[in-house]
Amino acid sequence: MLNSDTRFAPPRRRLLKAAAGLMTLLVTPAGLAQGASRVLAVRVWPARDYTRITLEYADSVRYSHQIVKNPERLVVDLEGVEFDSVLQSLPGKISDSDPYIKLLRAGRNRPGVVRLVVELKAEINPQVFTLPPAGSYGPRLVLDLYPTQPVDPLLALLEKDSPAAATSPEAAAANPHDTPRPAQAEKDAIKxxxxxxxxxxxxxxxxxxxxxxxxxxxxxxxxxxxxxxxxxxxxxxxxxxxxxxxxxxxxxxxxxxxxxxxxxxxxxxxxxxxxxxxxxxxxxxxxxxxxxxxxxxxxxxxxxxxxxxxxxxxxxxxxxxxxxxxxxxxxxxxxxxxxxxxxxxxxxxxxxxxxxxxxxxxxxxxxxxxxxxxxxxxxxxxxxxxxxxxxxxxxxxxxxxxxxxxxxxxxxxxxxxxxxxxxxxxxxxxxx
The missing domain is CATH 3.40.630.40 (Zn-dependent exopeptidases)
Known part of the structure; x- marks a missing residue:
């Protein structure tokens, strides 16, 4: 009589391999291509000085970006990245009070490429760069959106010192997002x-x-x-x-x-x-x-x-x-x-x-x-x-x-x- 382990070993291995493959399909998100990078988190930091968007991902990504006019948009293409629930949640990360961003959205542009579109409230000077892992963070892609007229800390200080800087409804309406004003004209007017x-x-x-x-x-x-x-x-x-x-x-x-x-x-x-x-x-x-x-x-x-x-x-x-x-x-x-x-x-x-x-x-x-x-x-x-x-x-x-x-x-x-x-x-x- 043959040893039972010897007789059933090959079919058992095939069965286990098939089961493992089935489990892989079950735990892998739908549409996730093999070898594609996952975006782990997206964080948005709005401020008067500038707004930062940070994408943290599991593996390195290739990217390109461009400014598109009429209306103003920053477009970023991410290669080898899957469009998942993290990217689908982008519109909800932007508040109405953000000084520079009107809307942030993403979608599949073509196979293997996800396109991020940052709809802007005004012209900006973007800085787009990557960061290596640091602290508790993995690799990051950073989009820094700076105003074309940089915030002048001295001007901001003088504005607060000036009696004319009272926050009337008219003044608030004229500058609803607290964006920078023309620097020299303001300096000349302030005492x-x-x-x-x-x-x-x-x-x-x-x-x-x-x-x-x-x-x-x-x-x-x-x-x-x-x-x-x-x-x-x-x-x-x-x-x-x-x-x-x-x-x-x-x-x-x-x-x-x-x-x-x-x-x-x-x-x-x-x-x-x-x-x-x-x-x-x-x-x-x-x-x-x-x-x-x-x-x-x-x-x-x-x-x-x-x-x-x-x-x-x-x-x-x-x-x-x-x-x-x-x-x-x-x-x-x-x-x-x-x-x-x-x-x-x-x-x-x-x-x-x-x-x-x-x-x-x-x-x-x-x-x-x-x-x-x-x-x-x-x-x-x-x-x-x-x-x-x-x-x-x-x-x-x-x-x-x-x-x-x-x-x-x-x-x-x-x-x-x-x-x-x-x-x-x-x-x-x-x-x-």
């Missing part, structure tokens, strides 16, 4: 809000944003949201002070490269740059507030060096278009001979750290230093505030509390005012 007295200008930099969430708390809190909330509260307090005004490097949930944050501060001729963050560490028991300034000699501690490296990696996660050269790069890199700026940074940092100690325990009793890219303005005193550890469950809860956010903002304001009371900016250094 300083407080006569000939030059207001102290403070650039507030809410860390992270858009594609870059920053640190994530145990309860799911995003650092980028907390930093924006605290920065907006601090801005309101500064704007309420006589002879002081504040500018935000971002006023919504969008990504700003580190170098552009510095450049925005220099464009408004800021007297102080304050970058606001919420710390994280591998151990949940780490806690306390910290204040950092730039180091020209190396980090003052291993933790400071680790934090600087983490914050400097924000451009990789957020997604910088490396194909665009920054014309101001040479001007904004650190000049190590300008020690006066670093000395002023230390003074204001000590003042702010002392006030934060009245609201939260301090992680370190002294100002720390490390090579933070965002602090490298050569002519502006700059500090980075780690409000608390979002990785600590107790501090994460407090960071989400509006009353606590307000106390943090109030403490930073007191520290800033105390510094400027002893170190007023020279009237001759920057015009009003």
């Amino acid at each position: 300083p809000a407080r006569g000939n007295v030059r207001p102290i200008t403070i650039a507030l930099d809410p860390g992270h944003g858009g594609e870059d969430p920053g640190a994530v708390g145990a309860k799911g809190s995003f650092e980028k949201n907390i930093t924006l909330d605290v920065a907006q509260r601090l801005k309101a307090k500064i704007d309420a002070e006589p002879n002081m005004r504040a500018m935000l490097t971002r006023d919504a949930d969008f990504f700003v490269p580190l170098q552009q944050r510095v450049e925005k501060a220099r464009r408004v001729q800021a007297d102080l740059f304050v970058s606001i963050h919420a710390d994280a560490f591998i151990r949940p028991e780490a806690r306390g507030s910290s204040v950092f300034v730039l180091s020209d000699k190396g980090a003052t501690s291993t933790a400071a060096r680790w934090l600087a490296n983490k914050e400097n990696a924000a451009d990789l996660v957020g997604g910088v278009n490396l194909g665009v050269k920054d014309a101001h790069l040479a001007k904004t890199l650190l000049d190590l001979s300008q020690t006066a700026t670093l000395n002023d940074s230390l003074k204001v940092a000590k003042s702010v750290l002392g006030e934060l100690g009245n609201v939260n325990q301090l992680h370190k009793g002294q100002v720390e230093q490390a090579s933070f890219a965002v602090l490298k303005a050569p002519d502006i005193p700059s500090l980075l505030v780690e409000t608390a550890f979002i990785s600590n469950p107790e501090e994460e809860k407090r960071l989400n509390d509006e009353a606590y956010q307000d106390r943090l903002a109030e403490a930073m304001l007191r520290g800033i005012k105390r510094y400027f009371a002893k170190n007023p900016p020279l009237a001759s250094t920057r015009p009003a």
Whole structure:
């Protein structure tokens, strides 16, 4: 008698192979061609500065794009990509308030090619580029839609200072999407809000944003949201002070490269740059507030060096278009001979750290230093505030509390005012 395993082995293998093939058909989405790439997610980040569309996919894709006129459209063809439920959901990702996009849609253009059509509200300058995997993201295709007239941070600041900038219904109707206005004409028409007295200008930099969430708390809190909330509260307090005004490097949930944050501060001729963050560490028991300034000699501690490296990696996660050269790069890199700026940074940092100690325990009793890219303005005193550890469950809860956010903002304001009371900016250094 033959061994049963020997007799039935070949048919059994064929049966199993057939069953496996059937299961593959059942779990494979209808119409998914073998070897085609899947779009895993589409994210849209609308803002006055620009709107970003990000497509995250499983494998590399080939693409081409063009601007089509009458009406204005950005058309992007994706080769080797399947038209699935993610792409079908695109129209619902655009809000009426988006400054630049009217509608986003996709469809099969020809076999193996999906066409994305971005219907626009006005002419734009698009930047289309790919990003390698970074952080928790896979490969990404990025569509950055910039206005043809770039947003001028100084103009925006002057508009808010001007009594003529009251938001009347007529003004709102004339500019419903808060899009940029002609720069020079507006500048010529605007007068300083407080006569000939030059207001102290403070650039507030809410860390992270858009594609870059920053640190994530145990309860799911995003650092980028907390930093924006605290920065907006601090801005309101500064704007309420006589002879002081504040500018935000971002006023919504969008990504700003580190170098552009510095450049925005220099464009408004800021007297102080304050970058606001919420710390994280591998151990949940780490806690306390910290204040950092730039180091020209190396980090003052291993933790400071680790934090600087983490914050400097924000451009990789957020997604910088490396194909665009920054014309101001040479001007904004650190000049190590300008020690006066670093000395002023230390003074204001000590003042702010002392006030934060009245609201939260301090992680370190002294100002720390490390090579933070965002602090490298050569002519502006700059500090980075780690409000608390979002990785600590107790501090994460407090960071989400509006009353606590307000106390943090109030403490930073007191520290800033105390510094400027002893170190007023020279009237001759920057015009009003």
